[in-house]
Amino acid sequence: MSTSPRPDASNRSDGVSRAEGAPLQARRAGRIKIQDVARLAQVSPSTVSGVLNEKSNVRPETRQRVLDVIAQLGYTPNIFASNLARRSTKLIGIIVSDLLNPFFAEIAAALDAEARKHGYETFLASTSFHPDKQCAAVRQMLALRVAGVAMMTSENDPEAFSLLKGSGTPAVYLDNNHSAPHIGTVRVDKRHGMFIAVQHLLELGHRKILLIKNSQQDSAEPPLLSHQERQIGFDEALHQYNPKEMDVHVIDEPGDPASAGMRAVERALKQYRFTAVVAINDLVALGAFRALQAAGLQIPQDVSVVGFDNTYLCDFLHPPLTTVATPRADLASNVVSMLLSYIRGDGAPPEPMLPAQMVLRQSTATPQAT
Amino acid sequence: MSTSPRPDASNRSDGVSRAEGAPLQARRAGRIKIQDVARLAQVSPSTVSGVLNEKSNVRPETRQRVLDVIAQLGYTPNIFASNLARRSTKLIGIIVSDLLNPFFAEIAAALDAEARKHGYETFLASTSFHPDKQCAAVRQMLALRVAGVAMMTSENDPEAFSLLKGSGTPAVYLDNNHSAPHIGTVRVDKRHGMFIAVQHLLELGHRKILLIKNSQQDSAEPPLLSHQERQIGFDEALHQYNPKEMDVHVIDEPGDPASAGMRAVERALKQYRFTAVVAINDLVALGAFRALQAAGLQIPQDVSVVGFDNTYLCDFLHPPLTTVATPRADLASNVVSMLLSYIRGDGAPPEPMLPAQMVLRQSTATPQAT
DNA sequence: CTGAAAGCGCTTACAG
DNA sequence: CTGAAAGCGCTTACAG
CATH class of the missing domain: 3.40.50.2300 (Response regulator)
Known part of the structure; x- marks a missing residue:
C-alpha cells in the first residue's frame, strides 16, 4: 500500500523466486499488479486488461482463467494507473x-x-x-x-x-x-410550484400570508435565482385576487433553515397578523412549526403552513405538512x-x-x- | 479533457509553434501539463513538482515564477498521474x-x-x-x-x-x-447512554416502557453490536429496580427509521400499555411522535419519549425531544x-x-x- | 537550489 | 484471439 515509507522490497532483488512468479503473499492492495495476474494466467497484460474492461475480443476460456487468477490473487486494478492511461x-x-x-x-x-x-x-x-x-x-x-x-x-x-x-x-x-x-x-x-401553493392558500380563504425565505448569502449578493422564481410565482398567485385584500409579509432569515424558520415566525408573531405561512422549504417549515407550537398556536386551526420540496420529513410532522413536491x-x-x-x-x-x-x-x- | 474520442491533435505534428511552447489555448483541464508550466517558467518539471508539493528546496523567486505561470495557465495537476507516481x-x-x-x-x-x-x-x-x-x-x-x-x-x-x-x-x-x-x-x-436514558425514565416513575429498535438486516444475521450494547444498558438500568414492578416490551421494526418508529407505536398501542417509549435513535423517535400524536396522545403528558443521538431534529420537534447525545x-x-x-x-x-x-x-x- | 532519467501500473493502437 | 511496445503525466532519488 501507499502508506509505508519503507521502500518496495519485493522486486526480488534476491533473484530467487523469479521463475515461479509467486506474489501470493503480497495481498496488500496495490502490491499485486496486472503483470502478476498476467504471468499466473499465462497471458499478456493486454489480455488481462481486455477482460477487466470487458472487451469482446478475449476467448471465453482465457477470460475465465484470467478471472480465476484475479479472484485467487484478490487483485484490484490501480484506478490511477488506468485512468491515467485511459485519459x-x-x-x-x-x-x-x-x-x-x-x-x-x-x-x-x-x-x-x-x-x-x-x-x-x-x-x-x-x-x-x-x-x-x-x-x-x-x-x-x-x-x-x-x-x-x-x-x-x-x-x-x-x-x-x-x-x-x-x-x-x-x-x-x-x-x-x-x-x-x-x-x-x-x-x-418552482415558479409554478409556488404559484399553486399560494393559490391553494388563497382558495382556502387566507389573505394574511407570511412568506419565509432563507437566503444563505450576504445581502450584498444577488438573490438566488430559485428564490426569484418562487417570488414570482408567489406574486402571480396573489395577483389573481384583489391586491387590496391582501396582507402579505416577507421575511428573509439567514442561517440554518430550521432555526431560520423558527426565528422568522417568532419575529413575525410580534409584528404581523397572519393566518398562513409559506416556507421556502420543508426545513424552514419545520422551524416554523416549532415556533408556532411553542407560541401555543394550533396548526392548521390557527395558522396554516405550507412547505416546499416534499422531503421525507413531511409525513412525520404533526400535523403532516402540506407541501410542493419537486421530483x-x-x-x-x-x-x-x-x-x-x-x-x-x-x-x-x-x-x-x-x-x-x-x-x-x-x-x-x-x-x-x- | 478525457471525454472526447477525438485523438489528441495538439502534439504539434505541424512543427510550427514548437519553439514558443505556447499551449495557452489548451485550457481544458488535463490538456496542459507540468511540462508546459516548466517550459514557460524556464525550470524543469521536477522544480514545478517541488513547488506544487511545497517542498522546501525551491528558491522563493523561482517558486513565485512557477506559481505565476500556474495561475496564468490555469494548470491543475493530474491527480492520477501524481498518485500513481507517488504510490x-x-x-x-x-x-x-x-x-x-x-x-x-x-x-x-x-x-x-x-x-x-x-x-x-x-x-x-x-x-x-x-x-x-x-x-x-x-x-x-x-x-x-x-x-x-x-x-x-x-x-x-x-x-x-x-x-x-x-x-x-x-x-x-x-x-x-x-x-x-x-x-x-x-x-x-452507547451502553451507558441507554442506561442513563432508561434511568431517567425510571426516576420519573415510569414502569411500563416500550423499547423500539430498528434492525435493518434479516433476522438471520446476528444483531448489531451497537444494538446489543444498548440492550445491555437498557437491562442494567431496569435491574436497579425491582424487575417485578416492570412492564417492558421490545419491538424490533425493520425499514426506514421514521416509518419503523411509527409502525412500531401503532402496533404497540393495540397490544400493550406503556407510559414511555425509548427509541433506538432520533429518527425512530420522530416516527413514534407521529403515531402517538395521530392517536391523540399527548407527549409527555400521556407518553414520554426519549431518543438517541441528539441530531438537529430534536430541537424542532413538538415538544423538543429528550435524547442521548453521542459526541x-x-x-x-x-x-x-x-x-x-x-x-x-x-x-x-x-x-x-x-x-x-x-x-x-x-x-x-x-x-x-x- | 535545480535538472535528467527512471518508473509508477495501467491502456491502446498495432502487428501478428 | 493475443502480445510487444509506447505512452499517460506525474514524483523521486540521484547527481550536479
Missing part, C-alpha cells in the same frame, strides 16, 4: 449545498444510484452554501478529472462556473442560467442523462423543465373566522 | 450506513472537515445498510487506493473487513470488535487522528471510548397517575 475517468462529481438538508441528501443519493446504473462512480462535495467552497469543490473535481459534474447547489459562484467552462468538463446545473457548449441546466418549475428521482435521471450526452459528445440535449406538484396533507385549512 | 493518496474513504439519517450525515460532514484540516480529501459511500454494498464500497475505496477508510456503519460485513484486513489499508470502525494491526475502533458508550465532533476527530496514526505507521493508537450524555428537553415527564 478519462468513470467518475461523476456531485456538488450540493448542504448534505444535512434532506432535499440535497436525497438528490445526492438519487444521482449516485443513477450514475452507477451507467457504470459511473460518484464523488461528492458539499459547499455549505459558501461560494468559495463551491469553487474549491470544482477545482477538486477537475483535479480528479471527473467526466462530468452535477452542480446541485442553490448558491452560485461565477468563478466556479468559469473554471468549469474553461476546463471543458461537462456539467449540469440545477435551476440556473449559466450555459456553455458543454454546460446545461435542469430546471424544476427528485426525475431530476436525477435527467441530470445524469444530460451529463452522459455531453460526455459522449452528442451535443447539447434539450433542457428539461420538471413540473412541481401540490401535495396536500393536514397543515392547511380554512382560516378561522375572526 | 499513495491523500484520500480518506468514508463509508456510512445512510446519508439520509442526520446522524450519519453529520458524521460524514464532520469527518470531511476534519480530514481536510490534515490535507486529506474525502470519498464518501453509503451502504443503505446492505452488507453487500459495504463490501462493494470497500472495493471501490481500495481501487482508489485511499490512505485510510472510516467505516461508520452500524451493519457489518465480514467480507468487507477481510478485504480491508488483507489490503493492509488502515481503517477505523465505529463501535465494532474487529481489529487488525492497522484497523481500530472508536466507540461511543459527533469528538468522534470525527478521534477517527481521523487514529487513521492518521496508522497511516504514518505510528502503530496502534489507544482506542477511545467516548461518553454519551443525557440531553433533557420536553418530551419526558412524570407519568400520569392512572
Whole structure:
C-alpha cells in the first residue's frame, strides 16, 4: 500500500523466486499488479486488461482463467494507473449545498444510484452554501478529472462556473442560467410550484400570508435565482385576487433553515397578523412549526403552513405538512442523462423543465373566522 | 479533457509553434501539463513538482515564477498521474450506513472537515445498510487506493473487513470488535447512554416502557453490536429496580427509521400499555411522535419519549425531544487522528471510548397517575 | 537550489 | 484471439 515509507522490497532483488512468479503473499492492495495476474494466467497484460474492461475480443476460456487468477490473487486494478492511461475517468462529481438538508441528501443519493446504473462512480462535495467552497469543490473535481459534474447547489459562484467552462468538463446545473457548449441546466418549475401553493392558500380563504425565505448569502449578493422564481410565482398567485385584500409579509432569515424558520415566525408573531405561512422549504417549515407550537398556536386551526420540496420529513410532522413536491428521482435521471450526452459528445440535449406538484396533507385549512 | 474520442491533435505534428511552447489555448483541464508550466517558467518539471508539493528546496523567486505561470495557465495537476507516481493518496474513504439519517450525515460532514484540516480529501459511500454494498464500497475505496477508510456503519460485513484486513489499508470502525494491526475502533458508550436514558425514565416513575429498535438486516444475521450494547444498558438500568414492578416490551421494526418508529407505536398501542417509549435513535423517535400524536396522545403528558443521538431534529420537534447525545465532533476527530496514526505507521493508537450524555428537553415527564 | 532519467501500473493502437 | 511496445503525466532519488 501507499502508506509505508519503507521502500518496495519485493522486486526480488534476491533473484530467487523469479521463475515461479509467486506474489501470493503480497495481498496488500496495490502490491499485486496486472503483470502478476498476467504471468499466473499465462497471458499478456493486454489480455488481462481486455477482460477487466470487458472487451469482446478475449476467448471465453482465457477470460475465465484470467478471472480465476484475479479472484485467487484478490487483485484490484490501480484506478490511477488506468485512468491515467485511459485519459478519462468513470467518475461523476456531485456538488450540493448542504448534505444535512434532506432535499440535497436525497438528490445526492438519487444521482449516485443513477450514475452507477451507467457504470459511473460518484464523488461528492458539499459547499455549505459558501461560494468559495463551491469553487474549491470544482477545482477538486477537475483535479480528479471527473467526466462530468452535477452542480446541485442553490448558491452560485461565477468563478466556479468559469473554471468549469474553461476546463471543458461537462456539467449540469440545477435551476440556473449559466450555459456553455458543454454546460446545461435542469430546471424544476418552482415558479409554478409556488404559484399553486399560494393559490391553494388563497382558495382556502387566507389573505394574511407570511412568506419565509432563507437566503444563505450576504445581502450584498444577488438573490438566488430559485428564490426569484418562487417570488414570482408567489406574486402571480396573489395577483389573481384583489391586491387590496391582501396582507402579505416577507421575511428573509439567514442561517440554518430550521432555526431560520423558527426565528422568522417568532419575529413575525410580534409584528404581523397572519393566518398562513409559506416556507421556502420543508426545513424552514419545520422551524416554523416549532415556533408556532411553542407560541401555543394550533396548526392548521390557527395558522396554516405550507412547505416546499416534499422531503421525507413531511409525513412525520404533526400535523403532516402540506407541501410542493419537486421530483427528485426525475431530476436525477435527467441530470445524469444530460451529463452522459455531453460526455459522449452528442451535443447539447434539450433542457428539461420538471413540473412541481401540490401535495396536500393536514397543515392547511380554512382560516378561522375572526 | 478525457471525454472526447477525438485523438489528441495538439502534439504539434505541424512543427510550427514548437519553439514558443505556447499551449495557452489548451485550457481544458488535463490538456496542459507540468511540462508546459516548466517550459514557460524556464525550470524543469521536477522544480514545478517541488513547488506544487511545497517542498522546501525551491528558491522563493523561482517558486513565485512557477506559481505565476500556474495561475496564468490555469494548470491543475493530474491527480492520477501524481498518485500513481507517488504510490499513495491523500484520500480518506468514508463509508456510512445512510446519508439520509442526520446522524450519519453529520458524521460524514464532520469527518470531511476534519480530514481536510490534515490535507486529506474525502470519498464518501453509503451502504443503505446492505452488507453487500459495504463490501462493494470497500472495493471501490481500495481501487482508489485511499490512505485510510472510516467505516461508520452500524451493519457489518465480514467480507468487507477481510478485504480491508488483507489490503493492509488502515481503517477505523465505529463501535465494532474487529481489529487488525492497522484497523481500530472508536466507540461511543452507547451502553451507558441507554442506561442513563432508561434511568431517567425510571426516576420519573415510569414502569411500563416500550423499547423500539430498528434492525435493518434479516433476522438471520446476528444483531448489531451497537444494538446489543444498548440492550445491555437498557437491562442494567431496569435491574436497579425491582424487575417485578416492570412492564417492558421490545419491538424490533425493520425499514426506514421514521416509518419503523411509527409502525412500531401503532402496533404497540393495540397490544400493550406503556407510559414511555425509548427509541433506538432520533429518527425512530420522530416516527413514534407521529403515531402517538395521530392517536391523540399527548407527549409527555400521556407518553414520554426519549431518543438517541441528539441530531438537529430534536430541537424542532413538538415538544423538543429528550435524547442521548453521542459526541459527533469528538468522534470525527478521534477517527481521523487514529487513521492518521496508522497511516504514518505510528502503530496502534489507544482506542477511545467516548461518553454519551443525557440531553433533557420536553418530551419526558412524570407519568400520569392512572 | 535545480535538472535528467527512471518508473509508477495501467491502456491502446498495432502487428501478428 | 493475443502480445510487444509506447505512452499517460506525474514524483523521486540521484547527481550536479
